[in-house]
Structure formats: structure tokens, C-alpha cells
Amino acid sequence: MIKTVFTISLLSISVFIGSCQSKKDQESTTKNSSELRPSSYAYFSSGCFWCVEAIFERVEGVTEAVSGYSGGTEKNPTYQNLGSHAETVMVLYDSNVVDFPTLLKVYYGSQNPTTIGQKPDFGSHYRSIIFYQNNIEKQFAENYKAMLDDSKKYDNPVITEVMAFEKFWKAEEYHQNYEKLHPNETYVKSVSIPRLQKFQRLFPKLLKKSH
Numbered sequence: 001m002i003k004t005v006f007t008i009s010l011l012s013i014s015v016f017i018g019s020c021q022s023k024k025d026q027e028s029t030t031k032n033s034s035e036l037r038p039s040s041y042a043y044f045s046s047g048c049f050w051c052v053e054a055i056f057e058r059v060e061g062v063t064e065a066v067s068g069y070s071g072g073t074e075k076n077p078t079y080q081n082l083g084s085h086a087e088t089v090m091v092l093y094d095s096n097v098v099d100f101p102t103l104l105k106v107y108y109g110s111q112n113p114t115t116i117g118q119k120p121d122f123g124s125h126y127r128s129i130i131f132y133q134n135n136i137e138k139q140f141a142e143n144y145k146a147m148l149d150d151s152k153k154y155d156n157p158v159i160t161e162v163m164a165f166e167k168f169w170k171a172e173e174y175h176q177n178y179e180k181l182h183p184n185e186t187y188v189k190s191v192s193i194p195r196l197q198k199f200q201r202l203f204p205k206l207l208k209k210s211h
Contacts, residue, residue: 047117048087051192053178055199060208068087071129113145113148120191142162179193
């Protein structure tokens, strides 16, 4: 479970920076911070998108999670021909309810970020990536990753990529809401649901009331 100290550290850094800035700098920071609020989409890769989608859809403030592909160079990737892309989930969220740092907590709290993929799916198509859309998201992502490494939470280094977002390709329709629509499928029962249940146990306060 992500330690509370990480969240406190992020808040402390923000307070410290704010207290040391001139009025002009504070106005600049306020303007830059507004870049984050309208950006109600976030993009993450961390293993099978069926699992990742199911987790984010349970988070309070998330209105939708969509499975797809990103992180590669090929156009129009498909499930059969991903090329250099990774399975990715687009998260639509209400930034008045849940913020980007909390989404990072969700992201890291549902995976092992020291492996290229998540059991039983390993390889570049399942690698761990945080896609940033502006400098604020990039800073949060890099700082969170650094804090995890410094905490020695894991025996091995965090290998999550922090990558500039370029394009998201929506996956085929049969991949959408896969866990909900196929609760009795073998993979869902043995991989997706246990991963979701583990997250639910660790972060009950982040869940929608209906979940």
C-alpha cells in the first residue's frame, strides 16, 4: 500500500513552494495549475487493460475508463497487431472530485511497477507507463516515481516510464467493460477480479459508494 507519507510529502512540497514565491510567481503558478483542471483525461498502462479499466472505473470521481493502445509509433494498432504500443486505459475523471496525484496512487496501488508487465502478462505490450499531457502532470509523475524508489518499498527499482502523451487508439469494442461483461471467463476470474479485489481491500476510501 502506498504510504501516507508520500501524499503528505507532495502536499508539503506544494505548500513550501507557495510560501517562497513572489506575488508574480504565485500568479504564474496559478495560471499553470489551471492547465491541469480542464484536462479531465489521463492515460495509464500497467498490464492487461481489462484489469486496469475495471480498477479505475471503481474509483470515486472517475466517470469512464476506456481500453486502448498508446506509447508506440504505428498508426491504427489492433489487438492482433500492437506493434510498439502498450495496452493503455484512458481515464475520464471529474477533477473536482479526484485529482491527478490521487490517480497516480490508484495506478501504483494496483500493480508491481518493477516488472515489464503484470502476472501472468509480461512483455513490452504490458509495460508500465504514465502518459503526461503537460509539465504539471510530468512533475507529479516523476516525483511520485522518485519517492517510491527512495522509500525502498520494492526490492527492485521502479521501471515505470514517464512518457509524453501523443495519441490514444481506442481498442476494439469487445474489449470495453470486459470484466463487467464476462465475470465468469477464466482469465477474468483468475486474474482481473483478484487484482481488483486486492485494490479494493487496500484503498476502500477511494472507491465509489456502490463498490
